[in-house]
Structure formats: structure tokens, C-alpha cells
Amino acid sequence: MNQEKNKALIALKTSKGQIEGIIKMIEDERYCVDVSNQIVAAQALLKKANMLILKQHVHHCVKDAVKQDNADEKIDEIIEVLSKIMDR
Template sequence: MNEEKKKALMALKTSKGQIEGIIKMLEDGRYCVDISNQIIAAQALLKKANMMILKQHLHHCVKDAFDQDKGDEKIEEIIDLLSKIIDK
């Protein structure tokens, strides 16, 4: 596993802990704004992890595909993925 994937994994594990904390906050009846702020923080961490994964993908998988004249397929994958991100 390369460094970018290791960083993404750590971010995902951290966000998992945050989500577990958010669930406990809800169960304990904590203040809604505090819960919402924690949800925003977890979302930001998930976005960061996604960007790390995509960066790794571009630097390795997409680059390798271009070296093998298969870049068009990878470009379409990225466009499809970006459309999901942008549509949100």
C-alpha cells in the first residue's frame, strides 16, 4: 500500500470514529448544533480521503493506462466520477 492510500485509510478510520461519536451524541440527546458540527467535520474528512484516493488513482492507474494507450477509458471513469461529485 502506497503512502497516499495509507493516509486515506487513516482518514477513513478517523472518520469512522467520528461517526461512532456522532451516533453516541444522538443517543445521549446532545445539542443538535453540536451534532451537526460533528457531521460537517466527518464529511470534510471523507472528502479529504476521497481526494487522496483519486490523487493516487491519477498518478498510478491513469498514468499507467496512458502508457498502454488505454487512457480514454480512464478519462471516462474520471468524468463519470466527477459528475457524481459535482451533482451533489
């Protein structure tokens, strides 16, 4: 596993723990703003993980496709993902 994927995995595992904590906060009827702040923190980790995965994809899959003069599909995939990210 390369460095980007490993960092993404760590961020995802951390966000999983945060989400479990958020569920417990809601069950314990904790203050809504505190819950919301934790949700924002989990979203940031998910965004970080996504960017790390995309970085790995560009540096490996897209780079290989460019070398093989077959990059159009990979570029279209990246554009599609980026459009989803930007629509949020």
C-alpha cells in the same frame, strides 16, 4: 500500500471514530448544532479520503493507461466520479 492510500485509510478510520461519536451524541440527545458540526467534520474527512484515492488513481492507474495508449476508459471513470462529486 502507497502514501495516498495510507493517508486515505487514516482519514477513513478517523471518520469512522467520528461517526461512532456522532451516533453516541444523538443517543445522548446532545445539542443538534453540535451534532451537525460533527457531521460536517466527518464529511470533510470522507471528502479528503476520496480525493486521496482519486489522486492515487490518476498517478498510477491513469498514468499507466496513458503509457499504454489506452486511457479513454480511465478518463471516463474519473469524469464520472467527478460529476458525482460536483452534483452534491
